[in-house]
Amino acid sequence: MSGARSERLVDEDAAVALLESGMTIAIGEPTPMALVRQIVRRELRDLVVIASGLALDMLIAAGCVRKTLSYYAGGGFGVPVAPSFRRAAERGDIEVWECDEGILTSGLEAAGKDLPFLPWRGGVGTSLPAVNPDLKLITDPVRGETLLAVPAIRPDVAILHAAQSDAFGNVQHHGGPGWIDLFLQRAATRCIVQVERIVSNEAIRANPWATTIGRADAVVRLPWGAHPWYSRGWHVQDSPFLADYVAAATAAAERDEREALERWLDHWCREPATHTDYLERVGLRRLLALHEY
């Protein structure tokens, strides 16, 4: 009748072009590693990140991070504390906005609701308000209880990894969107989602209840884009690959031996120009072996 509906499907370059130095970038889980690698490759700087695990550690190792809103930087990939995070935090190279999951989601919810703050109980009695002065103790106006006032957290961009989307940004996760992805999407000014595959609009409408994000600002098809992390419903994590990173990052953090880490970042982040280049380096055999779901 009068023009056609605009697509929100973009290519890798266009997606990364939405990210800039100095931004607050929120990184979902399952982790959108393809976009994270591009952040390293393009040498974005002074980022404020909401992230954990490999993505957080790699971005710190590559010098991209000024500040992290941090609830957890450990476990998950085989070390008690992510090595680059640990070193940078101990030296004061990065600023840490200390919180927990309930505080973080409260701040994100406040942003989504266009409220300056939300109250939260978890954290009362702990050191969190002492080490993070943004968390104010308040007396609630109804029953006089002591609560934390968590200020709104407003990321510039959320980057997420999901199972599928149509060309119009209707995203559907498999097996749940991870614990924080929807909070990030609702709070962020823009949302970029990398997906395993693009499906028809009809496929979305056939099960609209499964639509987890109704209008992503950009979707980009990046199959295996969460590697070496897992992708829900598609493949498991690549544990030996993660162990390689941890070894290199630990040597850099604990013994100031940065060579292996820089080699790792060069080989896996800086040299491959595209995600497909990266996947070719990983190798099809290795990728397919992760598919025992």
Next chain:
Amino acid sequence: MSGARSERLVDEDAAVALLESGMTIAIGEPTPMALVRQIVRRELRDLVVIASGLALDMLIAAGCVRKTLSYYAGGGFGVPVAPSFRRAAERGDIEVWECDEGILTSGLEAAGKDLPFLPWRGGVGTSLPAVNPDLKLITDPVRGETLLAVPAIRPDVAILHAAQSDAFGNVQHHGGPGWIDLFLQRAATRCIVQVERIVSNEAIRANPWATTIGRADAVVRLPWGAHPWYSRGWHVQDSPFLADYVAAATAAAERDEREALERWLDHWCREPATHTDYLERVGLRRLLALHEY
């Protein structure tokens, strides 16, 4: 190995036995009319209700309601204002806790989060805090903005209508759970769900993302249990049936002619001992005619 998993599937009598005079009962939408009729039939009194439309008006007409947390009592079934609600409110026969949808959901969310209150912006500048002194104007501790502090709303029981459940209380709606059902479920001490059909646990596990309520306290199979209201994915509303009620309730409210209304309540609520008795009165032909989805 050691006993079996307990079922949460109960019959109609056992479900209604969980409801008592004086309780705060939250009624979902699509409306669990079969349980609402039983409330009338069993003459529960002094209820505080969260409800709208036919359920609200019928419960007021039958003298069950002391107070209503009310965001909307109109439209929907063919009148600008629900007639029995209007008369009772104007005469002061019921107490009205005036709110809007955003305020109501904020109070329900506060209850689910075990917080004494949540702040909300919608309603600032309106008469709501003046007519409902429970809504306090506060100055937010972060940016000094004026907001409403909405106290937690804690229903004793939520009663809902949904598409299906397994015997263990894993409930799945079709086409969305209505705008408020999940807020009610999260806030209420107990949750009773009437469903169109019972499915196997395997059917639930085949699509766990569709599970909207993970552990209803009781589920009861009441096919066509939302009649004369609609049941998402099953049947449309029975508009002539609703018009009959409206005519009777309007005569009672505006002209003090209660005869038709009492006859209506007798015939459709007080005389049928069970939901099946009710359905027999409605007639299979009429029920099947609503199925053009």
Next chain:
Amino acid sequence: MEADMTADCSIAELLACFIARDLNDGEELQVGIALPIPEAAVRLAHLTHGPNMELIFLGARMNVHHLDHLPMPAFGWDNRVVRWTESFSDRGHRFDQVKDWHRRVFFVGGIQVDPHGNTNLIGVGEDYRRLRFRGPGSVGTPTLTTHVGRYYIVLNSHTPRVFVPRCDFISTVGWGEGGADARRQLGLPGGGPKYCITPLCIMDFTEDDKRLRLKSLHPGVTLDAVRARTGFDLVIPDHVPETAAPSAEELRMLRSRVDVTGALRRM
């Protein structure tokens, strides 16, 4: 024949076409229940010039620009309206992304409207405990109108009982006590009411004081009639045009692809 078609255009049809023309591609259009004129308007706009509009009915979000026609089942209160859904706003929490409502457009009714576009759905009377007329309640309008980019006040009648110098109760804040920064001072991020639309006329708001101003009169309606049926002094510009009639094409689209049962013609 086309001339005939526009000549017998009903006021409801006129208003639906007026609103439709005022909606922009890319906007998110939310219509509550029992508002047939806005419901027809957003469907018409979507089909005629809104390939990127999104319609929100009963918590379901859809883009159905590609469909041949968008009939109106029971004006929003028929669940079949969700058949075209792409996603549900009630998947999570309905009000958890209000920060993005700046691109949303909404419609409100009212039992009273004051000179600054504040409206009342609560009731009429001095004493809240003894109302002369108990209204339906404010539904989601306080929350929606606080945040949406703009909204329209759409009324079924235009009488001094509706247009009052002061609402007995305010359920949605338009421009408060008046003034271009009235909403900012109250901390309301949304853009406020744009037009007030009645069976007699269309009104907008003055730029400085944000007071209701006559914008156009519907065919056959006199200025005196509007004055007589408004309970306060409207701002009247020197020249008040007639509300622009729909084009034959708009009417054809409305009647053949949206209001196929002729509900608006019978209103």
Next chain:
Amino acid sequence: MEADMTADCSIAELLACFIARDLNDGEELQVGIALPIPEAAVRLAHLTHGPNMELIFLGARMNVHHLDHLPMPAFGWDNRVVRWTESFSDRGHRFDQVKDWHRRVFFVGGIQVDPHGNTNLIGVGEDYRRLRFRGPGSVGTPTLTTHVGRYYIVLNSHTPRVFVPRCDFISTVGWGEGGADARRQLGLPGGGPKYCITPLCIMDFTEDDKRLRLKSLHPGVTLDAVRARTGFDLVIPDHVPETAAPSAEELRMLRSRVDVTGALRRM
């Protein structure tokens, strides 16, 4: 042969069986990542005496009592753990029904623990801006331990560096400054920590002061060893029993139906 089986039981196996026995049917058991002992415990309890237990891993809720065995993939951090899901807690908002957590049981680790069961995952050092050891952060433990019915502190090591008179930072409040009403005074609705479980012993809390008290010593561990490796004075009852060994049946269940790869035996 069964005697042999219990004789070569590892400490990790002993603790998994101890915890499993302490879990009640009908409870909701949430285990975070990298906690193999609690993970084995909840699976074992579910199979042996918990037909109405619900397990929560990675935001997925399941009841898998009917399955033959519940292997432990990568201790929680392998998404295949959600294969048995009945519902997802992250469908809406993860923390929107904490009011019902009184029937939930949780497990926390810590890099420091003080005499009242307060724990620290933030870091070690006097100055938060220059920590000697930066910890991983508190994950969801402040929120979970505020609300859950009870929780267990489960540690991989028992040294004076872990058991300190005062945590440098507190990420989860156990019993605060002590006293049976310490949590009530802080407004924390949850039941607090029940046991503190280490490779050497099991501790509970005194009823009045809520101070850590030795409850049982693991086989081969002396009282002096525990005293020497605890950085403050534990309350020591007159009689301290040995931690009860698992039954042959429990061990058989654990090894054949839960820890089929022998991960706990190798710890």
